[in-house]
Amino acid sequence: MQKQIEAFIDSHKEEMLEDLKTLVRINSVRGEEKPGKPYGDGPAEVLAAAQKMMAGYGFAVKNYDNYVVTGDFNDREKQLDILAHLDVVPVTEDWTVTQPFEPVVIDGKIYGRGTADDKGPAIAALYAMRAIRECGVPLSRNVRLILGSDEECGSSDLDHYYGIEQEAPMSFTPDADFPVINIEKGRLAKSFTASFAHDGEEGGRVLAFHGGDKVNVVPANAWALVTGVPLETVQTAVAGDESGVRFTVSEEESGIRITAKGLAGHASTPEVGRNAICALLALLAELPLVDNAQNNALKAVSELFPFGDLCGTALGVEMEDEISGKITVNLGVLDFDGTSLKGIFDSRVPICGNDSNVTAVIAAKMQEKGLSLEEGPMTPPHHVPAESAFVQTLLASYEKYSGKKGEARAIGGGTYVHDLERGVAFGCMSDDVDNHMHGDDEFMLVDVLVMSAKIFADVICKLCS
Structure with a gap:
């Protein structure tokens, strides 16, 4: 037959x-x-x-x-x-x-x-x-x-x-x-937020930030608008960057625009991309910005999602098992307008992961940094x-x-x-x-x-x- x-x-x-x-x-x-x-x-x-x-x-x-x-x-x-x-x-x-x-x-x-x-x-x-x-x-x-x-x-x-x-x-x-x-693998795709009162301080500050469009894509593009920082200082920071992300700097009436061009990839394989959001956040952290809630929130996001950290080490969830591999984390979207911040990340979780050792740990880390994680369980492996x-x-x-x-x-x-x-x-x-x-x-x-x-x-x- x-x-x-x-x-x-x-x-x-x-x-x-x-x-x-x-x-x-x-x-x-x-x-x-x-x-x-x-x-x-x-x-x-x-x-x-x-x-x-x-x-x-x-x-x-x-x-x-x-x-x-x-x-x-x-x-x-x-x-x-x-x-x-x-x-x-x-x-x-x-x-x-x-x-x-x-x-x-x-x-x-x-x-x-x-x-x-x-x-x-x-x-x-x-x-x-x-x-x-x-x-x-x-x-x-x-x-x-x-x-x-x-x-x-x-x-x-x-x-x-x-x-x-x-x-x-x-x-x-x-x-x-x-x-x-x-x-x-399981999937934890969640948003996190923070909000601020407008403080009106002088000095170096980020007025706006936008990066990414889809949570399941490594973002290839991001930009930030900065004020109160000399152009030469920004250019020096860009010249010293070693991320491989390409930055361009331009002066506008409201401030200095920094644009980051990375490399797109799928969130399940973030190693094939180059995350423009994370690279730009790391660059901003090197600038002489005032110590206020807005700048500190952006710095906190950079500390939780540092450029090159694809396995959730900074979030405290790095893990791996023999048959399904390592956990991966991708910060896919970030928006900031001076009064509010919203980000969305996408984590692919091996069989050894669950809500206790992944979701709850990330929520606690974010709370320590003044960020609020969206509630709800992960999709299990x-x-x-x-x-x-x-x-x-x-x-x-x-x-x-x-x-x-x-x-x-x-x-x-x-x-x-x-x-x-x-x-x-x-x-x-x-x-x-x-x-x-x-x-x-x-x-x-x-x-x-x-x-x-x-x-x-x-x-x-x-x-x-």
């Missing part, structure tokens, strides 16, 4: 690509909520198209109020859920190979928004199930394909679905990387043991078709199954290919799409027979 399934997938490659094109042509960026359409027209339209597709291939389908649609292989006890999403991120006008919603196949790649994230992987899973059905392979337990429409904006689609249905004994999402991601039969089955199927050694991995980011007790991420990307996910000219390698369908079919047969 294995050879028959493989031959079916190979012979239906063009149909697979045409079905993917059908989904990619639908602009499924989240829109305005409408009656019966919680995420707007596009997501509802793509769910309807996928539902029609699954029904056409003989699966029992159900629409969960236009949050999620599902396709069941049979009516037996459910063993495996496969979760993929059909919503996509917004697009720009800078695509060069094709327009975002006009899919094309060129040189073994299918281009278009969602081809890699996550419409292509969804089609690979569908064709795995189709191949098993049309080759007449009996399954003693059910596999369900769950197609959602809000992964890019918080996964409230799954909140709705799992408010109705129970989690399967095993679940995977093809919305990440091969081989298997079985550990996802997620872990499915690598030695489990489920994970080992996935790895074996990956090795069989990829020819590469499989291993279970930990990541700092979160996937579509982070909140599922028994869920892992499995495919369809690989480290050696940049699919331009979330970027211009997004694509999926056709060979990888076909290989993924074979891998998924192998897994389904092993787990559900």
Whole structure:
């Protein structure tokens, strides 16, 4: 049967690509909520198209109020859920190979928004199930394909679905990387604030500060407006800076503007970036500023988030475990206007971290510095043991078709199954290919799409027979 399934997938490659094109042509960026359409027209339209597709291939389908649609292989006890999403991120006008919603196949790649994230992987899973059905392979337990429409904006689609249905004994999402991601760090993304009375003192002071736009991005840009400090003093401080962040200084009517240009990166891997906020705060701390509440608050933030401290040492939360690695901390946004300060940081927490040894410690440190941390718990880490039969089955199927050694991995980011007790991420990307996910000219390698369908079919047969 294995050879028959493989031959079916190979012979239906063009149909697979045409079905993917059908989904990619639908602009499924989240829109305005409408009656019966919680995420707007596009997501509802793509769910309807996928539902029609699954029904056409003989699966029992159900629409969960236009949050999620599902396709069941049979009516037996459910063993495996496969979760993929059909919503996509917004697009720009800078695509060069094709327009975002006009899919094309060129040189073994299918281009278009969602081809890699996550419409292509969804089609690979569908064709795995189709191949098993049309080759007449009996399954003693059910596999369900769950197609959602809000992964890019918080996964409230799954909140709705799992408010109705129970989690399967095993679940995977093809919305990440091969081989298997079985550990996802926890996340503590919180704001902190301080407020001040306007004191009217003379002398060196920071009038305003702004840096960053998104908490989950290492900020590449920041600026501060300073008064009461000679231009030459600021220029000397800039000349002596060794952060690698590029500073520019200009005089304005209200003061001296200092602009910092760093390097952006994802908050889960802050070592690839260069934090402009932290570098600028460190520079300001070197200037002769008056001893007042405003300047001291900025200095306190710099002491808690010093440039280059990516592991929370200054916050008192540095930690590491063998299987999930080190904690990371990124100060992503900071705004200050002379009367109030607000910052937002993003920490990715290993399995050994929890609210007692992370959240409470940071709150206490900030309180010591006169800053107030937003209340609420962290999102806990997620872990499915690598030695489990489920994970080992996935790895074996990956090795069989990829020819590469499989291993279970930990990541700092979160996937579509982070909140599922028994869920892992499995495919369809690989480290050696940049699919331009979330970027211009997004694509999926056709060979990888076909290989993924074979891998998924192998897994389904092993787990559900």
